[in-house]
Amino acid sequence: MAAVLIDSFGRTAVDLRVSLTDRCNLRCTYCMPEEGLQWLGKPQLLTDEEIVRLVGVAVRDLGVTGVRFTGGEPLLRPGLVGIVAACAALEPRPELSLTTNGIGLARTAAALRGAGLDRVNVSLDTLDAATFHTLTRRDRLRDVLAGMAAADAAGLTPVKVNTVLMRGVNDHEAADLLAWCLERGYELRFIEQMPLDAQHGWDRRSMVTAEEILERLAARFALTPEPSTRRGAAPAERWLVDGGPAVVGVIGSVTRPFCAACDRTRLTADGQVRNCLFAREETDLRAALRSGAGDAELARLWRAAMWGKKAGAGIDDPEFLQPVRPMSAIGG
Known part of the structure; x- marks a missing residue:
């Protein structure tokens, strides 16, 4: 098996x-119930040092660049x-980014930039305060x-902006959000709602494709496919x-999978x-790390985990099953 994280495809x-x-600190309706979820206990979480060590293995030994x-x-x-x-100090230095709901970013943005963060993606589904409260159950x-x-x-x-449109809730705001x-120089990316909610209530029929x-954007703006770059592994298809x-991006994870x-x-x-x-299997690096595994063994386990990756997420398969973990527990 190669030193990089390659799969069988x-x-x-x-x-x-x-x-x-x-x-x-939000309770978005398409992610989790109003009462929240049973959070992981502190002993279950990787420590700061463990996170940095595993990122280091990925960057130094497995070819990760971002x-x-x-x-x-x-x-x-x-x-x-x-x-x-600590991750910015790794050699070779990876590109570092953050996906956030933006709450608390006003007081931490400068420190994060000073620490070496390169850019952020902020989730924003509406510009209307009442709709924001409906979607997130918070007035933030x-x-x-x-x-x-x-x-x-x-x-x-x-600054990249991630937006999920919900039929009958905020889908009329697409052009206004763009x-x-x-006006502010932000780059907007719309994301199809994915079957990753804790309630398992996702319904393809209600998803805005x-x-x-x-179509909603074209009613106000002229859109042409971006000619300068190939999509490659990028999740977003981009239009001038x-x-x-x-540019504006659209991530069609369900109807236009990549x-x-x-x-x-x-x-x-x-x-x-x-x-x-959408995997339903995981490989436990925490147990190996805490039992004294060296970097070479951690890298071997990681390579083995990636080798078993399936050809596709399988959302279009009639027998598709949502992952047991919701998005909030998997990481976006």
């Missing part, structure tokens, strides 16, 4: 998603700035917008808006390797 994983916590910190909500991790700084829209502005001012650019992002999203240079070019590997907050977002 010839795909090589160079993009590592690291969940820092399963906790979140690391994205996720959650839950990663800004709830007390040691986040230190983790970023002002904090999210302030966090985005702080990230932009700190140089965590381009206009708002264009990539095709529908593009009104001739460019601004499994054939996937380059991701995932590490959960409790130290499990997942070779696919």
Whole structure:
């Protein structure tokens, strides 16, 4: 087996998603119930040092070039700035990014940038305060917008915005959200709702598809496929808006899957390797690490986990089963 994270279909994983916590301070309807979930206990979570060590194995020994910190909500991790700084000091240095709901980003953006974070993705599904409360069950829209502005001012650019449209809730805001992002120099990416909610209530019939999203945008903007780059392993298909240079992305994870070019590997907050977002199996690196395994053994286990990656997520398969863990526990 090669030293890199290659699977049996010839795909090589160079993009590592690291969940820092399963906790979140929002209760988005498409993610978790209003009462929240049973969070992982502290002994189950990787320590800051364990996270940095495993990221180091991935970067030095397995060819990973990009690391994205996720959650839950990663800004709830007390040691986040230190983790970023330690990962930025690795050789070779990986590109470091963060996916966040933006709450708390206003007070941490500058420190994260100083620690070595390169950019952020902020989840924002609506510009309407009442709709935000309906979707997230929290009145925090002002904090999210302030966090985005702080990230932009700190140089965590381009600030990317992740939006999930819900039929009959916020799908009428697609063009307004794009206009708002264009005014501020943010890069908007719409994401099809995926079957990763804790309630297992996802329904394909209510999902706003990539095709529908593009139709809504085309009613106000001229969209042309971005000619300068190939999509490759990037999840978003990108379009120039009104001739460019601004772009908008659409991630059609369900109707336009990109499994054939996937380059991701995932590490959960409790130290499990997942070779696919929708995987139903995991490989326990935490137990190996805590039992004294060396870096070479950790790398071997990680390579074996990735070798078994399936050809596709299988959402279109009639026998598709959601992962037991919801998105908040897997990491985005």
